[in-house]
Amino acid sequence: MESGADLLTFGMGERSVKEVAQRLQNGQKASEIRDVRGTCYLIPTKEYEPGPAVDCPSFEQVQKSKKEYAVSCRKQQDEQDAFRGRRVLQKHGSMLLVQNPPALPLSQKELDAVYELPYMRTYHPMYEKEGGVPAIQEVEFSITQNRGCFGACNFCSLAFHQGRYVTSRSEESILKEAKLLTTLPNFKGYIHDVGGPTANFRHPSCLKQEKDGLCPGPKKCLAPTPCPALQVDHSEYLDILRKIRALPKVKKVFIRSGIRFDYLMADPDDSFFRELVKYHVSGQLKVAPEHCVPEVLDAMGKPHIESFLRFQKKYFALCREYGKEQYLVPYMMSSHPGSTLKDAVELALFLKKQHLRPEQVQDFYPTPGTIATCMYYTGLNPWTMKPVYVTKNPKEKAMQRALLQYFEPHLQREVIAALKAAGRPDLIGDGSQFLVRPTPEMRREQAMKKAENNRESDENESRSFFKHQSQTKRTNGKRGHHHYENRKH
Numbered sequence: 219m220e221s222g223a224d225l226l227t228f229g230m231g232e233r234s235v236k237e238v239a240q241r242l243q244n245g246q247k248a249s250e251i252r253d254v255r256g257t258c259y260l261i262p263t264k265e266y267e268p269g270p271a272v273d274c275p276s277f278e279q280v281q282k283s284k285k286e287y288a289v290s291c292r293k294q295q296d297e298q299d300a301f302r303g304r305r306v307l308q309k310h311g312s313m314l315l316v317q318n319p320p321a322l323p324l325s326q327k328e329l330d331a332v333y334e335l336p337y338m339r340t341y342h343p344m345y346e347k348e349g350g351v352p353a354i355q356e357v358e359f360s361i362t363q364n365r366g367c368f369g370a371c372n373f374c375s376l377a378f379h380q381g382r383y384v385t386s387r388s389e390e391s392i393l394k395e396a397k398l399l400t401t402l403p404n405f406k407g408y409i410h411d412v413g414g415p416t417a418n419f420r421h422p423s424c425l426k427q428e429k430d431g432l433c434p435g436p437k438k439c440l441a442p443t444p445c446p447a448l449q450v451d452h453s454e455y456l457d458i459l460r461k462i463r464a465l466p467k468v469k470k471v472f473i474r475s476g477i478r479f480d481y482l483m484a485d486p487d488d489s490f491f492r493e494l495v496k497y498h499v500s501g502q503l504k505v506a507p508e509h510c511v512p513e514v515l516d517a518m519g520k521p522h523i524e525s526f527l528r529f530q531k532k533y534f535a536l537c538r539e540y541g542k543e544q545y546l547v548p549y550m551m552s553s554h555p556g557s558t559l560k561d562a563v564e565l566a567l568f569l570k571k572q573h574l575r576p577e578q579v580q581d582f583y584p585t586p587g588t589i590a591t592c593m594y595y596t597g598l599n600p601w602t603m604k605p606v607y608v609t610k611n612p613k614e615k616a617m618q619r620a621l622l623q624y625f626e627p628h629l630q631r632e633v634i635a636a637l638k639a640a641g642r643p644d645l646i647g648d649g650s651q652f653l654v655r656p657t658p659e660m661r662r663e664q665a666m667k668k669a670e671n672n673r674e675s676d677e678n679e680s681r682s683f684f685k686h687q688s689q690t691k692r693t694n695g696k697r698g699h700h701h702y703e704n705r706k707h
């Protein structure tokens with residue numbers, strides 16, 4: 219509404235941009251283009267020609283009611299499927315906002331063509347005078363092998379712009395790019411990544427999708443447990459990695475994109491897992507369990523933690539078998555809708571027990587186009603319409619975040635405050651069973667309290683002794699005297 223545009227494109231855009239450009243070239247006005255997939259437009263409601271579409275609550279309704287907002291979010295999410303999605307409509311006063319269905323995914327040939335364009339493969343020269351862009355090192359020798367992600371975690375907007383349908387580049391195209399990388403002046407023999415949104419996806423998650431699309435609603439291909447229809451196969455990806463490894467001038471091929479460990483564990487053939495550990499980890503493998511409490515993982519749309527534990531066990535067993543000193547870098551998130559301070563304490567205890575020390579922690583913040591953002595704003599789970607706990611309090615967010623790095627000395631005070639607020643002061647102390655040591659002030663306070671308690675108990679003791687003595691004197695003076703003498707000795 220605010221953009222004032224005649225037409226907006228969404229998604230990855232290659233098809234829609236090309237189609238719109240061709241129509242403009244043919245003399246059609248942007249304001250007349252109504253039927254291109256992957257575009258949105260605004261039209262006076264009375265001019266709209268009805269067709270298969272889903273009506274969202276109006277803008278005025280969602281502005282007034284969080285419940286209506288959640289309904290609107292659910293309807294939009296459900297239609298973001300290139301194969302079965304319908305138009306999404308929303309009234310804004312007398313105007314109607316129309317979102318056409320997403321563009322169809324690119325075929326493998328088309329995706330290859332996109333990645334084989336003559337890119338400059340570096341940052342814009344305008345940054346040169348500022349000393350360049352250091353982040354280029356991360357991506358300079360990385361290859362994108364796929365697009366889309368059927369993981370569809372609730373906090374990730376990727377399902378909205380790339381979609382859940384997974385497509386991938388051909389082996390030839392990937393090898394061509396790998397060979398090109400070996401010719402670049404900065405190439406030192408290392409290919410840093412062969413991945414994508416999720417490194418180890420290469421195919422749609424099941425066979426029905428080109429006809430029926432991916433399942434609508436909260437049903438996910440991998441969470442909380444893998445769907446029985448899931449097709450798990452790493453053989454093609456493994457073949458590609460083997461061929462890149464064998465290229466002249468290539469010393470190492472790493473995988474730095476996230477590995478979906480539950481998908482990996484669902485593969486009865488562990489050849490890929492073995493070669494991943496043996497050849498493709500540059501010291502640390504990134505994985506994203508995100509949390510450990512089942513209710514929080516459900517709110518995130520992630521698998522329960524048991525699958526991570528199975529994966530972790532096998533990962534370290536394979537590292538031992540191949541004589542590799544390699545680690546896991548677990549991505550964890552604090553304050554996701556559904557996560558209470560007590561849940562964050564549980565997560566801290568889990569990390570301690572598993573000897574996991576996240577170097578970075580992501581504190582949830584709302585990003586457009588996600589189920590989690592809808593939960594954050596409305597306090598409702600749009601799939602179930604049930605209330606979800608949400609913290610927006612900066613103090614609590616800081617405490618949840620600190621708990622995930624409870625071992626960092628600079629977070630000690632925050633962690634102590636969090637444990638007290640969560641009713642878990644029993645986790646503050648010296649020793650391996652505690653999460654955090656007391657601060658010097660706490661120690662001084664404890665020492666003073668102890669001294670005061672000792673003084674009080676001494677005073678009480680002597681008070682009760684004299685009371686007893688005066689009573690016994692009154693009743694049996696002699697015995698009282700002996701008792702006093704004995705005590706003195």
Ligand code: SF4
Nearest residue numbers: 424432433438439445
């Ligand atoms: S049937 Fe299973 S694997 Fe296929 S789209 Fe639905 S949830 Fe995913």
